[in-house]
Amino acid sequence: MSNFIVRKAAVLGAGVMGAQIAAHFANAEVPVVLFDLPAREGDPNGIVRRAIDALKKLEPSPLATKDRVDYIDAANYSQHLDQLRDCDLIIEAIAERTEWKDDLYRQIAPFVSPAAIVASNTSGLSIKRLSEGLPEALRSRFCGIHFFNPPRYMPLVELISTNATNLALLDDLEGWLVSRLGKGIVRARDTPNFVANRVGVFSMLAVMHHTQRLGLGFDVVDSLTGPIIGRPKSATYRTADVVGLDTLAHVVKTMQDTLPTDPWHGYFGVPAWLTALIGQGALGQKTRCGIFRKDGRAIKVLDLTLQAYRDSAAHIDPSVLAILKNRDPAGKFAQLRASEHPQAQFLWAIFRDIFHYAAYHLADIADNARDLDFAMRWGFGWSEGPFESWQAAGWLAIAEAVRADINAGRAMSQAALPAWVFGRVAQEGVHGAQGSYSASADAYRPRSTLPVYQRQIFPEQLLGENTIAGSTVWENDGVRMWTLPQIDAGIAIVSVKTRNHTLGRDVIVGLQEAVARAEADYQGLVLWHEAPFAFGANLKEVTEAIAAGDFDLLERYVGEFQNASMCLKYAKVPVIAAVQGMALGGGCEFIMHATKRVIALESYIGLVEAGVGLIPAGGGCKEFAIRAAQQAARTAGNDPFEFIQPVFMTIAMATVSKSGAQARELGFAVDTDRIVFNAHELLYVALREARALAEAGYYPRLSPRAIKVAGRTGIANCVMLLANMKEGGMISAHDYAVAKAAATALCGGDIETGSLVDEQWLLTVERKLFVELLKNPKTQQRIQHLLETGKPLRN
Incomplete structure (x- = not known):
């Protein structure tokens, strides 16, 4: 791989996108x-400082940890352009006005270092045209780099080159964006709105057209165009509100102005009602009023018939819902097309028109079908791109149905489907083992061979693509132990197989067996599977034992859980936990006991047992007690309570990290653990970490024998922290009891302060307290409520 890195960057424009x-x-x-x-008055950097302050308040947070904001320096064009000389990458993210960008480029050109990359975050302006605003010497280092909002969470970045762009430099930039920032890259052509916005905005316009044609409510349409068809929860009209109705109108205007010959050009305009909202200043989420409006806790929706807002009450007709639940894509689309219900007609129409549009324009806007499908997944949050959905439903049957609708005048455009739709793709598929179809080249394009993609052992797959499976070593109903001989035959991998990766008895026994086999036959073990990492213990098994009154069985179950944690901690080979997504309760405890952790940035880790009236008992409290004693031993006071207090509140409040980086702050990971921004690199990095430790002569750590605990004084101090919360009604009496049990476990039990105990003592305290709480009816109510509703009960 190239040694290209960005040591320092600059972003020009402190608007919503630039700041994020x-x-x-x-x-x-x-x-x-x-x-x-x-700024015209006061601090010259006032505009930027306000933007930086706003970052701290946004939810979901654009910052992985609060201290990240310290690495953003405020500057203004009048005083600080000289700071650009130290920047390896300069991204312009000002308003979509070509003349404004030209003027800014003229200002910055004298200060750009000879090796720096200059890029525009434009969402659709011509990159070739923008490059003409730069001195000729900079044009080889200029490109489009279009992030999607919000930049932390949306994977897509579209890279757009010009004829002058240094393609080797673009390859380096792609590799850096993929690995360092965790992005999915699409090399877009320099056409208006590029790939994702071109198709995604057309999709929204098609939804608006058919909404009006069939007289459906905006709330009904959002219920039809959300998760039930594999789209985000924000669906269509809520997405418009989030994006900003004025921003949406601007993007549509760009299409209207720059695509005069597009066969769908007549639809490139916003409806009168949307223009009226913009005129009234109702721009969506940023003005707290748009297509939807929140009144207190009630969500109101604009009703065009009433010309007023009403309560949102979306309803999918049962007959349409039954069609959507059909797991056979071919049957589903056939039923939607045949149905006379307006909701079904609407759904068929929006799919038909997006299939038609994507096929017609594929040759013009994207190199191949994979790029277009990934653009929609990564940029708009679709679970499948349009070509994937089409192929899943039977390529030729859908093609014939779309053609019939075009010929009958039912489609939005009379443009014919391109000939390639009925050619080799009809037999071989648009995606397959040979790659994805390129309409412009009439050939299948394989995936990129850039070195960065070798780090993705299991890259995100499209329908029809093949993936490696690995070689199974051993498995039971809970886990599978396997290897990747082509990567490293000496490191074994163990993956949890249960639904949501819950940790039932089969998993607990299976993990211990996997460790034993790894110790006998391998040099390391990686605990990895796709997100979520684990949702904790199998509560169904727990409730069955409670119903039978078999608390001795439950204590043995907890003991086995603790044994599994200790196996991970004291294995003779390094055990690496590769973590993505939710890692809660017992899943968090297993992570804490691994030799080392490799954590995806978007990981949400926590000990959440308090939510069901329990405490961590898989060794989580024990580990924090040990760490507190070790940290205290390095201080003059040698008092473990100083380090127990923040951990106690984390457990008592069931705090979950909002990023992998914050998991380190909360103590679920340590500073030497790796944070990986691209989750598809997790397994690769974890295997390398295991190999490195093995080659360095890994030896299991010794169990601490004399752990100084906070004891009774520590418990009392923890309880004092809860007193005001209880009196103020912030926590219930049972919350208080659970938190006190957590304090007791963290402080080593109801024993003399400063007592020296061993690890097994701490595990026993945890286990006994956990089982006592299981006997409490209020805890049993919480567990049952969570199983029945998926929501916590505060009793």
Whole structure:
């Protein structure tokens, strides 16, 4: 791989996108200078400072940890352009006005270092045209780099080159964006709105057209175009509100102005009602009023018939819902097309028109079908791209149905489907083992061979693509132990197989067996599977034992859980936990006991047992007690309570980290653990970490024998922290009891302060307290409520 890195970056423009791009660079530990115009009054950097302050308040947070904001420096164009000389990457993210961008480029050109990359975050303006605003010497280092909002969470970045762009430099930039920032890259053509916005905005326009044609309510349409068809929860009209109705109108205007010959051009305009909302200043989420409006806790929706807002009450007709639950895509689409219900007609129409549009324009806007499908997945949050959905439903049958609708005048455009739709793709599929179809080349394009993609052992797959399976070594109903001989035959992998990766008895026994086999036959073990990492113990098994009154069985079950944790901790070979997504309760405890952790940035880790009226008992409290004693031993006071207090509140409040980086702050990981921004690299990095430790002569750590605990004084101090919360009604009496049990476990039990205990003592305290709480009816109510509703009960 290239040694290309970005040591320092600059973002020009402190608007919503610019500030959040800067935040994500800071997340990746890249210092960034954020520029904007000088303020007319007061602090010249006032505009940028306000933007930085706003980052701290946004939810979901653009910052992986609060301290990341310290790596964003405020600057203005009048005073600080000299700071650009130290920047390896400069991203312009100002308003979509070509003349404004030209003027800014003229200002910055004298300060750009000879090796720096200059890029525009434009969402659709011509990159070739923008490059003409730069001196000729900079044009080889200029490109489009289009992030999607919000930049931390949306994977897509579209890279757009010009004829002058240095393609080797673009390859380096792609590799860096993929690995360092965790992005999915699509090399877009320099056409209006590029790939994702071109198709995604057309999709929204098609939804608006058919909404009006069939007289459906905006709330009904959002219920039809959300998760039930594999789209985000924000669906269509809520997405418009989030994006900003004025921003949406601007993007549509770009299509209207720059695509005069597009066969769908007549639809490139916003409806009158949307223009009226914009005129009234109702721009969506940023003005708290748009297509939807929140009144207290009630969600109101604009009703065009009433010309007023009403309560949102979306309803999918049962007959349509039954069709959507059909797991056979071919049957589903056939039923939607045949149905006379307006909701079914609407759904068939929006799919038909997006299939038609994507096929017609594929040759013009994307190199191949894979790029277009990934653009929609990564940029708009679709679970499947349009070509994937089409192929799943039977390529030729859908093609014939779309053609019939075009010929009958039912489609939005009379443009014919391109000939390639009925050619080799009809037999071989648009995606397959040979690659994805390119309409412009009439050939199948394999995936990129850039070195960065070798780090993705299991890259995100499209329907029809093949993937490696690995070689199974051993498995039971809970786990599978396997290897990847082509990567490293000496490191074994163990993956949990249960639904949501819950940790029932089969998993607990299976993990212990996997460790034993790894110790006998391998040099390391990696605990990895796709997200979620684990949702904790199998509560169904627990409730069955409670119903039978078999608390001795439950204590043995907890003991086995603890044994599994200790197997991970004291294995003769390094055990690496590769973590992505939710890792809660027992899953978090297993992570804490691994030799080392490799954690995806978007990981949400926590000991959440308090939510069901329990405490961590898989060794979580024990581990924190040990760490507190070790940290205290390095201080003058040698008092473990100083380190227990923050951990106690984390457990009592069932706090979950909002990023992998924050998991280190909360103590679920340590500073030497790796944070990986691209989750598809997790397994690769974990295997390398295991191999490195093995080659360095790994030896299991010794169990601490004399652990100084906070004891009764520590418990009393913890309880004092809860007193005001209980009196103020912030926690219930049972919350208080659970938190006190957590304090007791963390402080080593109801024993003399400063007592020296061993690890097994701490495990026994945890286990006994856990089982006592299981006997409490209020805890049993919480567990049952969570199983029945999926929501916590505060009793």
